[in-house]
Amino acid sequence: MKIVYMTYGIHYSGGMERVLSVKANYFAEVLEYEVYIVITDGKGRSPFFKFSDKIQIIDLGINYRDLVGMNPLKKCIPYFLKKLRHQRKLSRLLNEIKPDISISMFQYEASVLHKIKDGSKKIIESHFCRAVDLLRNKEKHGISKYIAKYLFKKNSKIASRYDCLVTLTEDDLRLYDDVKSVRCIPNPLTITPPTYVLRNSPASTESAHDCVEADFPRDRKNTNILLAIGRISYQKGFDNLVKIWADIEKEFPNWELHIYGSHEDRPYYEYIQSMIQESKLNRIFIFNPTDNIEKVYEKSDLLAVTSNYEGFNLSIIEGMSYGLPVVSFDCPCGPGEILRGHDCGVLIAPGDNRAFANALRGFMSNSELRKRYSDKAYVRAKDFSIDNIMGKWITLFREL
Incomplete structure (x- = not known):
């Protein structure tokens, strides 16, 4: 199976980037899928987290982040041109790869990916809390309130154009009641902790052979x-x-x-x-x-x-x-x-x-x-x- 993930960059140390590395590595190493990660704003920066050598990382070089801080009116045309270039380059790439599954991390590619006809099933992941957007919208006034409402509805429209939207929590899932295909899949553990015998339990449910006491330093030190x-x-x-x-x-x-x-x-x-x-x-x-x-x-x-x-x-x-x-x-x-x-x-x-x-x-x-x-x-x-x-x-x- 071929899977393509899309996001803006993997050089940050955030939870979304950490989870992406773990999931992509699992698909590549454990299931031996063919995995690609396509980014827009890499600029030659190294990933913060380790990605398998089996994963191909491709930077389209769109660099949306160059527009951050620019006057909103002045950046309209440059942003529009970047979107056109993004769609053109991504379409060409996906039609070369021919993935089975294409996954948007709800970044700059979100409004582009669903338009591309490459034969793949398309999924969009939400790593943010929609309830906060609702609360913030209530606090806004005037034109900013209308803009916030527009963007809120726009995200729902974008998500509804995908084969499935995946949220991290059931609470967030319920706030996408206007999207037909929604699934809740929480983040996985990104680390493998040592196995240890459960404390204060009369008997462990695991055998002594499988469950070994780890050297947890808690309550065994001065600090x-x-x-x-x-x-x-x-x-x-x-x-x-x-x-x-x-x-x-x-x-x-x-x-x-x-x-x-x-x-x-x-x-x-x-x-x-x-x-x-x-x-x-x-x-x-x-x-x-x-x-x-x-x-x-x-x-x-x-x-x-x-x-x-x-x-x-x-x-x-x-x-x-x-x-x-x-x-x-x-x-x-x-x-x-x-x-x-x-x-x-x-x-x-x-x-x-x-x-x-x-x-x-x-x-x-x-x-x-x-x-x-x-x-x-x-x-x-x-x-x-x-x-x-x-x-x-x-x-x-x-x-x-």
Whole structure:
């Protein structure tokens, strides 16, 4: 089978790029499909995540991002010309490859791919939260409100022209009620955690031969780590996390807060740094993204998610696969669907920093509580194993 993925670039360290690398590698290495990734804005930059040597990466060199920051009126014609060139080059390429499945990541190619007659079944993936668009539209006024409504409806029209739209959550799926063919397939785990015996269980459901105790450092060292992962931006709500940490830092001298994320939003990043300095917090550490995130989860004890909104939140299932209990705001979309009803984490009403701090206190002061939730987190994470999730994709391909 031939599969072509399309997106704007793979040099970023975001969750969408990470998931793309895992899915594409699975198709190429495990199932031995012929896999292509077609990008528009590579500019010679190397992928942040590792892609199999069996995957062909093709940059069309359209470079839409060159228009970012340009006056909206002045960029209309250049953007239109780029779209025409994009459709022409992509059409030529797909008719040469003759793929069975073509997949848009809902980037610049979304309005182009469905027009191309190459014989492939066409899928579009949504990695964003539509509920947030609805909330933002309500806050807009005047002409900006009409533009927002137009773009919202336009995305539905684009999605309806594909053979199937795939969302990451059931909540997001329900907001595409005007699209006929919609399927929910969550993100898979992008890492392979060590196998370990479930804590506080009278007997493991797995044999001793298959299940080996891993050397988890939690509760075996002098310093415990509260972990947060995500781009340093408003979306991830790290301003709230700093306020929450300021409320509890002095109570827990053996705990540190570690934040891993990119700093593209410099004003917000500098705002976070100023908050830390003004509050005189000396046990918050911000690190750059790492391609060895497994080591980060392995040395951590608890995961905090203070996002204002999500498309899914990959760090939750990754952290749970390493046995991390989770405290998260119940924001749209993702955390609630992952955590609710599984006793592997605590959901907090969005914006309730006091309740969030109290939930952290409960875990940080009680190692036995952490262990109980850790066992449940590890079990829940298995629902998102690569084999389980990729099986859903294979089923979809067969049904199209």
